[in-house]
Amino acid sequence: MGNILVSAHNSPHFFQVIKYWGKRDTGLILPTNDSLSVTLSQDILHSKTTISAAKEYTGDRLWLNGKEEDITKNKRMHNCFRETRALRKQLEEEAAQRNETLEPLSTYHVHVCSENNFPTAAGLASSASGLAALVFTLAKLFDLPNNMSELSRIARQGSGSACRSLFGGFVAWEMGSNADGSDSLAVQVAPETHWPELEALICVVSDAKKGTSSTEGMQHTVNTSPLLQHRIKEVVPARMAEMTKAIQNKDFQSFADLTMKDSNQFHAVCLDTTPPIFYLNDVSRAIIRIVTEYNNSSPDGKLKAAYTFDAGPNAVIYAPKENMREIIQLIAHYFPGSSDTYFVDHYKLFESTSDVRSNFKPANHTNFNENAIPVFPEGSVNRLLHTKTDDGPRVLGPEGSLLNEQGLPKRLA
Amino acid sequence: MGNILVSAHNSPHFFQVIKYWGKRDTGLILPTNDSLSVTLSQDILHSKTTISAAKEYTGDRLWLNGKEEDITKNKRMHNCFRETRALRKQLEEEAAQRNETLEPLSTYHVHVCSENNFPTAAGLASSASGLAALVFTLAKLFDLPNNMSELSRIARQGSGSACRSLFGGFVAWEMGSNADGSDSLAVQVAPETHWPELEALICVVSDAKKGTSSTEGMQHTVNTSPLLQHRIKEVVPARMAEMTKAIQNKDFQSFADLTMKDSNQFHAVCLDTTPPIFYLNDVSRAIIRIVTEYNNSSPDGKLKAAYTFDAGPNAVIYAPKENMREIIQLIAHYFPGSSDTYFVDHYKLFESTSDVRSNFKPANHTNFNENAIPVFPEGSVNRLLHTKTDDGPRVLGPEGSLLNEQGLPKRLA
Numbered sequence: 001m002g003n004i005l006v007s008a009h010n011s012p013h014f015f016q017v018i019k020y021w022g023k024r025d026t027g028l029i030l031p032t033n034d035s036l037s038v039t040l041s042q043d044i045l046h047s048k049t050t051i052s053a054a055k056e057y058t059g060d061r062l063w064l065n066g067k068e069e070d071i072t073k074n075k076r077m078h079n080c081f082r083e084t085r086a087l088r089k090q091l092e093e094e095a096a097q098r099n100e101t102l103e104p105l106s107t108y109h110v111h112v113c114s115e116n117n118f119p120t121a122a123g124l125a126s127s128a129s130g131l132a133a134l135v136f137t138l139a140k141l142f143d144l145p146n147n148m149s150e151l152s153r154i155a156r157q158g159s160g161s162a163c164r165s166l167f168g169g170f171v172a173w174e175m176g177s178n179a180d181g182s183d184s185l186a187v188q189v190a191p192e193t194h195w196p197e198l199e200a201l202i203c204v205v206s207d208a209k210k211g212t213s214s215t216e217g218m219q220h221t222v223n224t225s226p227l228l229q230h231r232i233k234e235v236v237p238a239r240m241a242e243m244t245k246a247i248q249n250k251d252f253q254s255f256a257d258l259t260m261k262d263s264n265q266f267h268a269v270c271l272d273t274t275p276p277i278f279y280l281n282d283v284s285r286a287i288i289r290i291v292t293e294y295n296n297s298s299p300d301g302k303l304k305a306a307y308t309f310d311a312g313p314n315a316v317i318y319a320p321k322e323n324m325r326e327i328i329q330l331i332a333h334y335f336p337g338s339s340d341t342y343f344v345d346h347y348k349l350f351e352s353t354s355d356v357r358s359n360f361k362p363a364n365h366t367n368f369n370e371n372a373i374p375v376f377p378e379g380s381v382n383r384l385l386h387t388k389t390d391d392g393p394r395v396l397g398p399e400g401s402l403l404n405e406q407g408l409p410k411r412l413a
Numbered sequence: 414m415g416n417i418l419v420s421a422h423n424s425p426h427f428f429q430v431i432k433y434w435g436k437r438d439t440g441l442i443l444p445t446n447d448s449l450s451v452t453l454s455q456d457i458l459h460s461k462t463t464i465s466a467a468k469e470y471t472g473d474r475l476w477l478n479g480k481e482e483d484i485t486k487n488k489r490m491h492n493c494f495r496e497t498r499a500l501r502k503q504l505e506e507e508a509a510q511r512n513e514t515l516e517p518l519s520t521y522h523v524h525v526c527s528e529n530n531f532p533t534a535a536g537l538a539s540s541a542s543g544l545a546a547l548v549f550t551l552a553k554l555f556d557l558p559n560n561m562s563e564l565s566r567i568a569r570q571g572s573g574s575a576c577r578s579l580f581g582g583f584v585a586w587e588m589g590s591n592a593d594g595s596d597s598l599a600v601q602v603a604p605e606t607h608w609p610e611l612e613a614l615i616c617v618v619s620d621a622k623k624g625t626s627s628t629e630g631m632q633h634t635v636n637t638s639p640l641l642q643h644r645i646k647e648v649v650p651a652r653m654a655e656m657t658k659a660i661q662n663k664d665f666q667s668f669a670d671l672t673m674k675d676s677n678q679f680h681a682v683c684l685d686t687t688p689p690i691f692y693l694n695d696v697s698r699a700i701i702r703i704v705t706e707y708n709n710s711s712p713d714g715k716l717k718a719a720y721t722f723d724a725g726p727n728a729v730i731y732a733p734k735e736n737m738r739e740i741i742q743l744i745a746h747y748f749p750g751s752s753d754t755y756f757v758d759h760y761k762l763f764e765s766t767s768d769v770r771s772n773f774k775p776a777n778h779t780n781f782n783e784n785a786i787p788v789f790p791e792g793s794v795n796r797l798l799h800t801k802t803d804d805g806p807r808v809l810g811p812e813g814s815l816l817n818e819q820g821l822p823k824r825l826a
Contacts, residue, residue, distance in 0.1 A: 227681060230643035261687055268640060268685040274670075275705040282695045292688040349421045 001405050002175035003054035004105070006141040007400045010049075010133045010165065011042040015308050015316040017202070017259045018236065018243055018269075019266035020161055020173065021214075028181040028252040030158045031173065032222065036243055037161070038318070039168045039192065040200055041390035044346055045182045048115045050402040051141050055107035057311040063409045064114050064130075071112070076127070079157040080135050081110070088142035088175030105142055132165030136393040138252040143233050148392075168391035170247045172240070192389045193353050195250045197321045202385040203331060205283045205313040210379040217270065217277045224274040231260040252320055256306035259318060260291075263308040267370055283335070283380045284313045286373050290334055291387040293315060294327070297368035321388075322331040328384060334373055335381035343384040416467035416820050417518070419554040420813045423462075423546045423578065425808040426555040428613070428721050428729040430672045431656055432679035433574055434585065434627075435635040441594040442573045442715050444586065445635065449656055450574070452581045452605065453613055454521045457759055461522065462527045462546040463815040470522035474817075476528050476822050477543075484525070489540070492570040493548050501555035518555055526815040526822050532681040533660070544571030545578030549806040552766070565599035581605040582806035583660045585653070604804045608663045616744060618696045618726040624808075627724040629689045630683065632654045637687040644682055645735035665733055669719030672731060673704075676721040696748070698792045699786050703747055704730060707740070710781035736799075738762045741797060744773040745770050748787055748794035756797040 022032035060081070062071040077353065088106040095102040114130055135155040139146065147379050149388060152163035156173075163185060164171040169192040176183030212220075239258055246254035270277040280288075291307045298304050305319040305327055319327055328350075330341065336357065343356055350356050404410050428451060435445035473494070475484040484490060498652040501519040508515040527543055565576035569586075576598060577584040582605040589596030615682065625633075634641050652671055659667035683690040693701075706719045709719050718732040718740055731741055741763075745756065749770065756769055763769050817823050 226648045227640045227678065227685075230640060230647075233641075235639045257687075264687070264689045266639065268681040271684060272640075272681040273672055274677070274680050276701060278698050278701075281698075285691050285694075288689060288691075331499060410589050 003052045003056075003405070004103075004141060005050060005052045005398070005401050005403060005407075006137050006396075007048065007050040007402065008133055008137045008140065008399065009042055009046050010129055010136070011040050011046060011390065015040070015202075015309060015310055016237055017255070017318075018308065019264050019310070020207045020219045020280055021216065021266055021269060022228060022232065023160070024175075025179075025181065026219065026228075028184075029156050030181050030184050030227075031160060031175045034172060034175050034235070035161075035164070035238045036170065036189065036240065037164045038170055038198075038200070038389055039165070039392055040202075040316075041387045042394070044115065044344075044385055044387050045202075046115050046134055047114060047129050048396070048400065048402060049112065049130070049137050050400075051106050051113075051134070051137045052403045052407040053105050053141055054111075054407055056376060057111060057407065060061060060109050060112070062114075063113045065116060066409065066411055068075070076131060076158045077134065078176045080131060080138065080154055083154040083157065084135065084138040084142055084144065086147060087144050091142070091144070101148040108140075110138075111403060111407040115402060115411075127159045128161035130163050131162040132156055133393060134158065135162070136166060140395055149185045149187055150313060153181065153184065156181070156184060156186075161294045162185055166392055169194060169389060172244070182357040189244055190247050192391050195247065195389060197250070198252070198255075199321050199324050199386070199388045201285055201317040201319070201327055201331065202383075202387060203315040203317065203325065203335070203381050204383040204385065205281065205287075205315065206380060207384050209297060211279050212277045212311055217273070217311065218265045220275075220277065221269050221273040225272040226268050226347065227272045228269045231265060231383040235265065253303055256295075256303040256318065259308050267309065280309060280313050281313045283376060284315060286334065287317075287331070289373050290330060293368050293372055294330060301326045328356060328386065331381065333375070335376050336378050337381060337384070341383055343386075345386070347386055347388070416465045416469075416818070417516075418463060418465045418811070418814050418816060418820075420463040420809040420811075420815065421546055421548050421806045422455055422459050422809055422813065423542055423548045423549070424453050424459060428453070428723055429574070430613075430668070430721060430731075431675050432653055432723070434631045434679055434682065435641060435645065436573070436631065436672075437588075438592075438594065439632065441597075443551075443567050443597050444573060444588045445641075446645045446822065447583045447585060447588050447653045448574075448577070448631040449583065449602065449653065449803055450577045451583055451611075451613070452578070452805055454800045455807070456798050456803070457798055458530065458615075458759075460529050460542050461525060461815060462525065462543075462550050462810070463813075464526075464547070464550045465820040466518050466521040466554055467524075467820055468521055468522060470820065473525070475521050475525045476825070477669045478529060479822065483721045487567045489544060489571045490547065491774060493544060493551065496570065497548065497551040497555055497557065500557050500559060501597065504557070506553070523551075523554075524816060524820040527825075528815060531541060536734060540572045541574035542578050544568055544575040546664045546806060547571065548575070549579060553808055555641065556630065562598045562600055566594065566597065566689075569594070569597060569599075575767055579805055582607060602657055603660050605804050608660065609803060611665070611668075612662070612734050612737050612799070612801045614730040614732070614737065614740055614744065615750070615796075615800065616700055616730065616794050617796040618694065618700075618728065619793060619795050619796065624692050625690045628664040628780065630686070630724065633662050633688075633690065634682050638682050638685040641682045644678060648678065666716055668718040669708075669731065672719040672721050680722065680783055681766055692724050692726060693722060694726045696789060697722055697728060699728075699747065699789065700744070701727045702786050703743060704784055706781050706785055708744060737799065741799065743771060744794065744797060746788070748789050749791045750794060750797070751791060752795075754796055756799075759799055762799070 018036040020035035024030050024032050060071045062069050085106045092102045132155050148166045156163035169190045170189040172189050173186050194409050243258050295303050305324045329377050426681045431449040433448035437443050437445050445602050473484045476480050505515045561579045569576035580601045583602040586599050629696050656671050691822050708716050717736045
């Protein structure tokens with residue numbers, strides 16, 4: 001079969017340090033404010049996508065985590081197909097004008113297969129990364145010459161935050177002002193190599209109930225929160241400028257301060273929504289207290305860590321590499337876990353498991369109010385994932401393909 | 414002994430429907446915005462205060478809930494003594510000018526005894542009601558001719574919200590604009606007889622840790638929350654006008670809508686504080702969801718209940734009398750309790766205890782998403798207190814006195 005296969009790999013989640021919350025145009029997915037995220041390493045968590053195109057295919061097909069889904073029902077994915085196919089068609093027409101022949105891939109159906117290396121139930125899978133991977137892989141498949149910012153405009157129409165997911169490092173989504181969305185796209189503020197000392201600890205928090213979807217939630221906030229307008233107009237523009245400067249100067253003090261403030265304000269406008277939207281639960285709140293106490297206990301008064309929460313109870317704690325060992329012990333002290341997957345020491349910070357779980361002594365920290373937080377029951381935090389700033393989507397070799405030569409999932413075949 | 418005794422009784426807590434949060438002058442206790450509260454019945458919960466003055470007393474003394482406290486350390490109480498004694502002194506001087514004699518009570522020491530009929534641990538005791546009772550009782554003792562609004566200026570200097578506690582019914586604290594605080598006082602928007610159908614259910618929520626004190630917390634918010642300024646300038650003035658109108662018209666729809674929105678916005682600005690202040694816990698959040706679902710299930714689309722939370726996890730649910738039976742069953746379903754004090758059927762709504770605890774069937778409510786909230790472990794809500802709008806401080810007869818003829822607590826004597 002004359003099919004063409006491209007596979008890519010990307011990071012499944014991107015905790016925002018300046019939060020996206022609200023659309024001014026829900027069709028084109030144009031946001032009410034700029035936002036900024038940090039791309040975390042795909043060494044630990046990743047999504048993998050393979051796309052294959054062939055003349056012989058009789059329809060577009062999609063497999064997500066081993067299960068076939070009805071691709072025609074996915075309007076957001078459809079936007080990405082439509083836009084990338086249009087760009088491919090243009091290339092084909094330009095080639096024809098030069099009397100060259102390009103394979104008419106824009107007319108072929110595609111098979112898409114996408115998998116995560118972590119349980120979806122962990123609440124870390126986001127449609128953003130899936131749609132970014134889709135657009136990236138389609139662009140490779142179609143051999144599009146467009147740069148990442150141009151592609152980000154397409155990914156944005158799949159899922160807003162997806163536009164940022166096309167880059168590694170520190171990425172801004174500039175809201176733009178044009179009604180057609182042509183200037184609403186992502187730009188890299190700094191590459192992943194710029195600030196390698198910045199690391200992150202993802203705390204996967206158990207939560208019984210499924211929260212409000214962010215797509216639905218943010219428009220409720222736009223429609224009902226009196227405070228959101230003030231945030232959009234007065235607060236975020238100044239914070240974006242300060243955050244960009246903090247990243248450029250590798251100034252962890254400003255980065256941490258702004259990150260925590262913006263996380264809190266995002267959850268504040270959720271609470272100011274009618275009816276209120278809650279993403280933080282008692283475990284999330286306890287993580288905030290722990291980080292606050294940890295910062296209060298800093299001998300020189302400098303911030304040592306910063307928490308942030310997207311639209312869910314899971315925390316990311318950003319910190320300089322030198323504090324990460326202590327932070328892991330701190331979290332493991334208050335949120336004990338004993339499963340094999342609780343903490344995998346990917347970066348070899350500890351000599352043994354007991355080293356992780358029993359070495360934090362709050363009394364060693366001046367001003368650490370040990371009793372501000374109770375020790376939680378085992379399992380309140382499911383997993384601790386230690387990761388760092390890293391690159392964006394990667395193209396994989398044929399050995400990484402999820403589809404076989406017939407264009408069917410290898411795992412199911 | 415020639416002592417003079419006055420006793421009074423008042424409601425221990427006053428859930429605000431437009432929230433006070435922030436001082437523009439911490440010395441004079443001048444707020445950053447107007448606020449409005451509903452005085453709840455003292456039939457169920459109350460504080461009682463007796464004050465005695467005698468020439469023979471050698472110093473001011475204070476007993477709180479049976480324990481003597483050092484009155485000289487209480488600056489707020491001291492403000493109330495100073496101001497009421499000054500007014501008494503003026504009366505004595507005016508009498509002297511008329512060649513009349515008034516007992517020089519302004520020069521006598523006083524003994525103060527105050528008790529609550531509920532455990533302090535319930536988190537419902539507030540310094541506001543204590544200081545309101547103090548000022549009210551002192552005014553009676555000194556036979557001051559000043560009206561309640563004038564006295565409220567004094568009570569305000571004891572504890573901000575205390576100014577509202579001098580009235581029954583629906584009470585506004587007008588922030589005023591004078592630098593000396595002379596126009597920052599309470600006025601009654603409507604008496605308790607105006608809207609007798611409005612009832613309330615206080616849900617006393619268990620909470621392991623003590624939250625941030627409101628005195629401390631509100632100034633952190635003033636100093637660090639970018640959203641608070643918008644609330645103060647743009648949101649509260651309009652809400653006060655609408656809330657006043659809603660109360661005057663006995664319009665439960667507007668009252669409920671504004672009450673819930675203002676509670677949420679108050680907690681939102683707490684969350685926008687650095688570090689963030691949390692008063693709502695997972696139980697509080699679940700109560701919000703239950704009331705939201707209950708309102709969603711309303712057959713005619715009308716709001717049937719409204720929640721509000723002050724600076725703590727305890728909820729007050731306001732509702733028309735006709736819905737209260739259903740609401741108690743609803744809360745008792747999700748937050749079971751079996752202790753004798755869990756629910757006392759003061760208003761005889763139920764025939765038996767089992768009637769309270771097993772009669773709510775969410776399935777009877779169209780659109781009630783029963784699974785939005787889990788049934789919580791017993792004891793998550795300690796007590797349900799059914800109460801209603803009622804009057805302000807009452808003078809008690811000699812049989813209600815907490816002090817004996819020697820001016821010592823009867824209970825300790």
